[in-house]
Amino acid sequence: MLQLNHITKNYGSFRAVDDLSFTAEEGKIIGIIGPNGAGKSTTIRLIMNILQPDGGEILINGKPYSDEDSDQIGYLPEERGLYKKQKVSEMLHYLGALKGMTKDDCEHQIDHWLNRFGLTEWKDKKVEALSKGMSQKIQFISSVMHSPKILFLDEPFSGLDPVSSDQLLAVIREMKEQGRIILFSTHVMETAEIICDHIIMLNHGHKILDGTIHDIKREFGSDTLTLDITGNHSFLQGIPAIVDVRERGNSLNIVFQKGTDINALIVEIVNKAFQNGCAISSLKVDEPSLHSIFVSIAGDKNESEPQK
Amino acid sequence: MKSKIKQIIKFEFLRTAKTKGFIIGVILVPLLFLGSIAVTAFFAAMSNDHSEEEITIGVLTNEQQSTVFREVVGMIRIMDWKIVESADSALLRQMTFDKQINGYIKYDSVAGYSFYSDNYTDLYVSNTINGIVHNVNRHNEISHSGLSEEQVEKILNPPSVNTYKLSEEHPETAETSDVHEESFKRQMCGMAFAFLMLMSVMMFAQNIGQSVLEDKSTKIVDVLLTSVTPTQLLTGKIMGIGGAGLVQFLVWVLMAVFATNNADVAAIGSLSEFLTPQLFVLSSLYFVFGILTVMAVYAAIGSMAETQQHYNQLVSGISIFTSLPFIIITPVTLNPGSTFSVVMSMLPVFSSSLMPVRIIAGDVPVWQLLLSIVILVGTGFMIIKLAARIFRNGIMQQGKDFKFKDIFKLMKK
Structure with a gap:
């Protein structure tokens, strides 16, 4: 278990992280989300022991961080952290050795993971010869090959095509099943919604959300409908309760005001669709998306919080 | 933890030493360094080597030529340099510009010895003539001073100092070396x-x-x-x-x-x-x-x-x-x-x-x-x-x- 208790971090007079506390349990994927400048990177670096907190404590299984714990942590940074002129195998051997792996273990794990991601033929190529997606996979391998108990993934799907993203997701879910603590940071709310069991949302160094996806959505109530409709749907803009209409592929995401009588709204939409000669094939009340929750909270907080 | 430092040492050493730049630096740089010294020394030696060069000196003859001046001209001849004598300074001047002679010397009782050349940088000829004039005049003055041959020889070839390097390992004797x-x-x-x-x-x-x-x-x-x-x-x-x-x-x-x-x-x-x-x-x-x-x-x-x-x-x-x-x-x-x-x-x-x-x-x-x-x-x-x-x-x-x-x-x- 990973615990952050009242963590504070200052850069001069600027407080980057303010009294942050949360717990990450084994077998869970914890999403750490927030707008730019929220304190995510600082929090990550505090957990990774790259930075030292100015206040509070970080505990791993109830004990303060020690040097031995570094071998139990895997970190996938947002940007590629590889030496371009090194061969893939040399780079992975080096990073594995720094995590306390033996040469044979490294070799075995490198072969296993390269094979898993279809990169075996790139083993002796230089890192600079890899595409962005391949580099990301190599970086991922370096973060998991030593079987860490705590894994931090910062934008892991960046640069990956859908097939590779699915491969990576499958590995992440396997690790979750194996009881590892997985911390996940992303700007893409849809991804966080799919992957994470628990969300920590930061803004201006404070924690403003902490709960499971389900609990958070329930707390914020429903505010969207998904509508499949053919014909001119511009009439929707004229319905007062509707705040926003977004096209998502062939469907429409309709955001309505909080507190709206959903049944009355549905009736109004159906009637007006009929009056305008439109045909509705599907209508579903959605739970609020993490994106909309994020925007509503981060937007409100940005307006109300004074600049530091 | 010490093994992690060893891993970093090994990785950084190999990362540095396995590059083309390192290998080239190790081998090429000293070769270039020594080569540049050798080339510079070679060209310097070549420019100072006048043994193959044919040198011709003009001599402006006039009525004021002294015996000593004739001795100077004689010493120049001994060096296998060619001599062109003329009483026409304009002719000797033109021959210098035409590179027929390296320059010309003259003597008069007011200005003394003068050497004329169109080359500022090659001091070999002028320095040699200067040395000859100096030695001939010095020898001449000393010879007419009334001193014996032995005394003249001691003045012209004064004793030099033998320099020794002392060594603490051999306190009673001194190392001798150049x-x-x-x-x-x-x-x-x-x-x-x-x-x-x-x-x-x-x-x-x-x-x-x-x-x-x-x-x-x-x-x-x-x-x-x-x-x-x-x-x-x-x-x-x-x-x-x-x-x-x-x-x-x-x-x-x-x-x-x-x-x-x-x-x-x-x-x-x-x-x-x-x-x-x-x-x-x-x-x-x-x-x-x-x-x-x-x-x-x-x-x-x-x-x-x-x-x-x-x-x-x-x-x-x-x-x-x-x-x-x-x-x-x-x-x-x-x-x-x-x-x-x-x-x-x-x-x-x-x-x-x-x-x-x-x-x-x-x-x-x-x-x-x-x-x-x-x-x-x-x-x-x-x-x-x-x-x-x-x-x-x-x-x-x-x-x-x-x-x-x-x-x-x-x-x-």
Whole structure:
């Protein structure tokens, strides 16, 4: 278990992280989300022991961080952290050795993971010869090959095509099943919604959300409908309760005001669709998306919080 | 944890040594260095070799020619130079411009001896004529002074001083040697040795600065710091890259020993007699502590930079200290026992390169050696500790536009 208790971090007079506390349990994927400048990177670096907190404590299984714990942590940074002129195998051997792996273990794990991601033929190529997606996979391998108990993934799907993203997701879910603590940071709310069991949302160094996806959505109530409709749907803009209409592929995401009588709204939409000669094939009340929750909270907080 | 430092040392050493740049530097640089000396010496010798040159001197004849002047002309003939005599100065002048003669001399009782030429830079002819005139006139004056032949001979060939080098190992006898030639050899050897050391130190100091900058700008430092502490990272990098520097330096020295054993460098002869095991041991010690200190400073600067341009700006702040040793080598080589040389060879910034110069130049008192080593090691540890603190504080900060003066802020715990 990973615990952050009242963590504070200052850069001069600027407080980057303010009294942050949360717990990450084994077998869970914890999403750490927030707008730019929220304190995510600082929090990550505090957990990774790259930075030292100015206040509070970080505990791993109830004990303060020690040097031995570094071998139990895997970190996938947002940007590629590889030496371009090194061969893939040399780079992975080096990073594995720094995590306390033996040469044979490294070799075995490198072969296993390269094979898993279809990169075996790139083993002796230089890192600079890899595409962005391949580099990301190599970086991922370096973060998991030593079987860490705590894994931090910062934008892991960046640069990956859908097939590779699915491969990576499958590995992440396997690790979750194996009881590892997985911390996940992303700007893409849809991804966080799919992957994470628990969300920590930061803004201006404070924690403003902490709960499971389900609990958070329930707390914020429903505010969207998904509508499949053919014909001119511009009439929707004229319905007062509707705040926003977004096209998502062939469907429409309709955001309505909080507190709206959903049944009355549905009736109004159906009637007006009929009056305008439109045909509705599907209508579903959605739970609020993490994106909309994020925007509503981060937007409100940005307006109300004074600049530091 | 110690094994992690070993991993970093091994990785950084191989990363540095397995590059084409390193291999080329180890082999090509000394070859280029020696080659440039040889080529310069060759062309200098060629330009001073007039044995194959046909020299013709014009002589302006007139009524004022003295017997001594005729003797001067006679001495010129003895040198196998051709003589063209003419009473027409305009003719001799034109012959000079037409390159038919190298120049012409004349004598009159008012102006004395004069030599006219259209060549300002080749002083060989004018210096030779000057020497002949001087010797002939001196001999003539002394000969007419009424002194005996024996006395004249003693005046013209005064006794010279035999110079001896004393040795503490043989207090009752003195070593005899050609001190001037040996002194010249020692100076050349010392200067070459010091330049090789300085070049090695500066090359690898730049290497580590660039390596740290690369770690920071590519963000790989974040990955590394999840496994090791900043101090472990700095230690591993310094020892790994410094190790490659030491290998390069030793290869250069061995190449120099081989070259000087197997080929006499023009006017120098063999230098290997000065490259004693004692010199190797002491120089290695000075080199190691010198390079460790300088590398720590450059690593600290690398940790403050975000881009190559930023790094160059920060490095310029210490460039005066890194370039001063190159300037000071020459006066120390020429006078290794002076107070200036003794003091400079004690200062930690300079002792790594200057003390081996003094060791090659002659006997350095043991107390001076010990004192300089103590100062170097003590100061080195202090600088490394401060540099490590700057590195620890700087490496983890992103997006900061550090200025050189921020070094003092980063030194705080």
